[in-house]
Amino acid sequence: MAATGIPTIPAELAVADEPADILSPEDDPAYRVFLDSLNYLSPEEIDLVRKAYLFGEEAHRGQVRKSGEPYITHPLAVAGAIADWKIDVEGVIAALLHDVMEDTAVGKAEIVEHFGKPVADLVDGLSKLDRIEFQSQEDAQAENFRKMLMAMARDLRVVLIKLADRHHNLQTMAAVRAEKRRRIARETLEIYAPIAGRLGLSTLFNELQDLSFQLIYPMRARVLGRALKAARGNRRELLSRILDGIKGKLGAANIEADVFGREKSLYSIYRKMLDKRLSFSQVLDVYGFRVVVKDVPTTYLALGSLHALYKPVPGKFKDYIAIPKPNGYQSLHTTLIGPHGTPFEVQIRTAAMDKVAQEGIASHWLYKDSESLGDELQQKTTKWFHSLLELQSTAVDSSEFLEHVKVDLFPHEIYVFTPKGKIIPLPRGATAVDLAYAVHTDIGNHSALARINFNLMPLATELTNGDRVDIVTSADAHPTAEWLTHVKTGRARSKIRHYLKTAHVDESTALGEKMLGQELRALGVSAAEVPVARWRSVLRDSGNRLVKEVYTDIGLGFRLAGVVARRLLSKEHATLPAGQETPGASLVIRGSEGMAVQFAPCCQPIPGDPVIGSIWKGKGLVIHTHDCPAIRKARSAKPAKWIDVEWEPEAGQLFSVRVQVVVQNTLGALGRIATEISSSGTNILNVHMDEKDSGLYTTLHFTIQVADRTSLARLMRSLRRIPEVVRISREQGLPAA
Template sequence: MEQLTVIQRLGHALRTQRAEREFGMDALARMLEGYLPEDQIAQVRRAAEFAKNMHEGQRRSSGEPYVYHPLAVARILAEMRLDHTTLIAAILHDVIEDTGISREQLAREFGEDVAALVDGVSKIGKMEGRTRAEMQAESFRKLLLAMTQDLRVILVKLADRLHNMRTLGAMAADKRRRIARETLEIYAPIAQRLGIYFIRTELEDLAFANLYPRRYSVLMQSIKAQLGDTRKLIREVEQQLSSALRDEGIGASVVGRQKNLYGIYQKMRRKKMKLLKVTDLLGFRVIVGKVDDCYRCLGIVHHVYKPVPGEFSDYIANSKSNGYQSLHTSCIGPSGHKIEVQIRTRDMHHVAESGIAAHWQYKLGERDSQGAPQARAREWVRGLLDEFGDTSAVDFVENVKVDLFPDEVYVFTPRGEIRRLPRGATPVDFAYAVHSELGDHCVAARVDGQLEPLNSLLKHGQTVEIITARHARPNAAWLNFVKTAKARASVRSYLRTQREDEAVRLGRRLLEIALRELHVPATVLKDEERLAPVLKAHQLADVEELFAAIGAGERLAALVARHFLPEGTAAQAETGAAAPLAIEGTEGLVLDYAHCCYPLPGDEIRGHVSVGRGIVVHRLDCKHAKARPQDWVPLSWSERVEGDFLTEIRLKVMRKRGMLAKITAEIAAAESSIENLQMPDRAGSEAVEVRVLLTARSRMHLARVLRRLRRVDGVERVLRV
């Protein structure tokens, strides 16, 4: 036991020495000397000493003293050349949460700016909620709220997450997977959205290795086997391009790399490709001095290596939303290997690697323009919070995730204005991107002068014109194809409002019928004295909420109506036969038609009150309509009933050529539409059963359809299911 203790102590000592060499304050100070003055480095040293004293005795899971973690976080930010205030906040980012130091004490020691940053990072870590998904979602919402106050909060949090991922090996396997999944779903996309390339790619690869270690290992070995000696191949391309650019008088640096494994893995999944089909495994960056040189360099690259048609993007003229600018082209390199070449200036490269952090040293009030990535990022975050701030934490995260992935297309309005949309966006997304009113009333789209369906996918450079109608409204089917969070949220908001309005109307009708059965006048619904105890008993704010709850199936009208009886008469009340509720077919979302029996106007029907679905209509002879009579409400068809209703029929037909065509033609001639058709293959049998789901306006209309089908030669039997 004593020997084991000595070994453990020796291991801790070795790890501590290694951490001191790599992440100690002296190592950090040497980095800071390159861009910070001495007085600011001294303040960073004082913060490191303060953190060391506060974290005294605390150790990480790996065994080294805890203080090396915040120092490592500060080192990551120093590599991004961030200001000394951010570095101090990084060094102190855990003292409020882990040592009991108050925000006020921190402000007295290091200033209000540092205290605000540390407090912002600490609040993100305090998750609230019942389930893990809710806790993660609430934490994410807090992260974005903190970003609206000071974007440096997210820079510290991303650096914190990056170092945690680098040292994840000391954790248990299930905890590693959970943290890795959260990193892929939230932190890596945010780093990408803010343009911090090196953090995003390292987070992705580290998370990939911990979440899917077997896939990571197999993919790495396969790429090594496919490319062979990548260093030799990369060196060859670097030399050829550098020589060609030098001959043309362009000073440039050419750097090659193998693309990150997670990006390759995602491409294979997205395009359902095998690794052998993924050819662009190598990427090269050409860094030049001026924008003009970028376009000259592009011509030289295409002269040295044959370009791949259709694989060129100009992100200099059309920069990405996170400020990223570069020319992208794909070429056929040595030995037939496909390579990607990115061409940019030094300033563009700085932004591409560090995103908003690249501009932080220029954040001096007046110089922070709307075009800077910082301002764009802050505008993006505020827009998200304005759009989805009132939703639940989990819905908020689902909506925001749509905007976190920056694969984009650029399309034009009829006036020539550029609109940036995610890849896979449709005209409906475009309409909502222009204005919510335009989206709410769109009925069609004209793309490059041609009418296109609303679910068609938009492509780079297209001009989109939205056609509207005054009475048009969002359609629930749009949720199946819209891509942007704004479009999805707007459609859902409309449907939710529509459902509530319909529930109120239906609930009022149900309650009035229930009151009439008890011989209670409907005027009691306007009597505040009679209404107050009923609302209190059901914990509702007003009569509108009561109607909505009844219409949505959350309350039974018959039970609510009994609360309006004079005291002492509820138990003895004798009710006559229930007056049926008349169904018009236009009740919308709060009325559903059972798929077990498919009722039609003309059928005898009854309704089942279902929470969340409102009233579900069944035929009276349906086997499901006979259970628990107390849960059912009497229904009838209104004389004004309208619309098409689904119903199902079954046919037995002879196995003859052209039978299916005859059946579908007769159904169409009877003014009915086929929604679904099933014909199981019964090999060897002379007759086959066909099941058809079709539309009918009424029982009489269905009878006409059946008569036409029975007259078809080869149809032996037709019946309604």
């Protein structure tokens, strides 16, 4: 490595050593344009880029793209896009070499030797994994994406090169078969375009979306493109009138500004038509305007002038200067009513903000000496990538990680405040649970209630822009599977799933130990009497490392307790077929085992009910009542699969049960019934009535919590004493949707 930090150029890469029969790259117009775009680099750095091009050209020699062009044209185009963003020399070289490790015999060590370790690390982060390791193409794609994102978190240049690579691939897919074109385009819409948007690369974001749209729906894109072109001509006079009006008003106020007309991208128009079920003629805000001024105070002066010119639409003003978007975007947005009642949007920003709006994190290299722009933007982006590292640490596999990232890629649209005044950006539709996990994992795991604008509200409450939210925690509170149905952020979803899986394993381990102990007692020994040597033999045969893992497998239903018990007692010869172990004593449960023991929703068993259980793989023990109609066929078909279960005398838990009450249609009947239930100390979880009921009687359906069968019977007797109650019964079967 040279003293300047630029690697020394190996003699074998010198231009003078090129074979005479090979055309000089200087004769290629695309290469000359590329070199001209490197004028922001030093001569030494440009010389190194030349050598990198020769290295890549040599490595890819003989390879052609589907279109028939030499393969080197692709890396050259990607490097050209990187140069347009003014990325440093290492990024440009990595773009030129981004495919050599994947598609040629060149290894990482060779790149380190010629161009240094930083370049080699960039190229390695961009290279795909060996797909032989994976069972399906989907698994391979998920793991490739996971590796790429981890490389992005270490170096932001990786994502910029990858996005430029994907952009050029989409531009040159005419020779690719239609099925593959659509698959790559859909992947771009789901992952790569949102990443570009999340990084503030709005120009690239729109182009990736439009290109993907044209590849997936070529006919729709052509029809919409023709309609947009026609509308552009029809509205030219109106747009010119608005543009002249804006310029005249700003000029009269002595505000220096550049005013530009802008047009919605093809895909954004298509999405609006699809989401709001509009025809093209009904999409009125196809066109808008951008006003670029010298400094921040002038943006607000320009806003006031334009509001005096055209009436603003109430509720359509957004101040992204005071509260920037997470990707660093800053601008004032306002929607005005123009001539003939036509609404249009105006964006007002400074020149520096405009650069960030177009190029996002790529503008960091232009503003890297500015503490107010480049550094702050890079910090925000780095923070987001580090959150991805945290997500992948809790994900079970690459597919789950990819799911979390997809959720997190949707744009943040609301801002809420903590009690200390900190602003937390969240996606629209986020709940108090999302905010709790955004603040800290422990707060999320112990959330009990939310105080929203000083009012106590449930955790499932959807937050709105500007809410002040204080999370109330409790040591006894913990996540439930229901939370997953109303969270929006990938972080919250990942943390909840991690907690549930960990809790499930711990509870399943305890259940498995209990089940194995019961089987051993049925065979005449206690668990403590099992020789250590026998445990070692079972662990060796099963592939488990710890006894705890065997318990967990039993509790989760992956192993049968009777089989393990016989193997522990050296009675393999007595082992019966799976699920046909010798019956022993009933398994005693108390109802507080957590997720390892599940109570079937069809019959909702409670203490006092005769119950029976069945082990299901991955679910643990599922409890039904003996007379549950949902299991009659299953019990007769596989009787050995079911085990006898008994309730512990003092369960100490509350259990959900459904009760059906037929009442006379009289004023206040529902209130009297609800009062009677509450006064008995019973909690009402849900109540609804049959919509079809009319006339003299109405059927009410209550879901309540009781301690046992006795307390339920006591409650039902007290309800029968209410004059309006005609009939009351316990419901079985799955509840109505």
